Amino acid sequence: MSIPAAEPVRERVARIVAARRDMPGALLPILHEIQDAVGYVPADALPEIARALNLSRAEVHGVVTFYHHFRDSKPGRHVVQVCRAEACQAVGSEALAAHAERALGCAFHETTADGGFTLEPVYCLGQCACGPAVTIDGQLAGRVTPQRFDALVKACADASRDQPAEVEA
Incomplete structure (x- = not known):
């Protein structure tokens, strides 16, 4: 998730915006690429994105804050997502979510004090028959119990x- 040391975040964002600004419906692809490249959507990138797409900063901010996928701050070294959708709830994801908060020592949308883990809710991982499901750094696990979560x-x-x-800029 880190960027190459030779390319600061601001330059990486500018390059992404310039490459996609003229495509139809560019806002979401730009936001996704920025988050994929640097791990979050920096607040100071919003005015640049807005200018490039002829949108207001409020419109861009509204999209970033509406979608749970986007972060506005750097995540921990590892990102843990716990499915909170109905199918997973039916097989115990709410208890697993509570366990995850206790085990990591942080709430959803937060990062552990040591910067090791960011805990995020997700609302379907496409594994409804194998719930409760989690991902850690994008690696999917199904039928996760509290003990398996800890492991x-x-x-x-x-x-x-x-x-x-990792070396970061």
């Missing part, structure tokens, strides 16, 4: 300790 998070944290830290 997945521990494995992720252990793997992080074995890798060198």
Whole structure:
């Protein structure tokens, strides 16, 4: 999720906006590409996006804040998503969600104090028959119990300790 050290966030955003500004319906593709590239949509990018697309800053801000997918701050090193949709709720995702908050020590839309994990709700992972479902860094897991959740998070944290830290701009 980190950008190359040679390209600061502002330059990366400007390049993405310039490349997509003339395509029909460019706002969502621009926002998705920025988030994919830098991990979030920086607040200081909103005026630039608005100018490029001839929109108001309020319109761009409204889209960013409407969709749960977009973040306005840098996420933790790992992103944990717990499905909160009805099919997963029917098989225990609300209890799993409460466990995830306790186990990580942060609420949904927050990051752990050490910056290790960001906890996010998601409203369908397409695994309705295998709920409750979670993803950690995009890796899908189904039929997740609190014990399995803890094991997945521990494995992720252990793997992080074995890798060198990323260099960020």
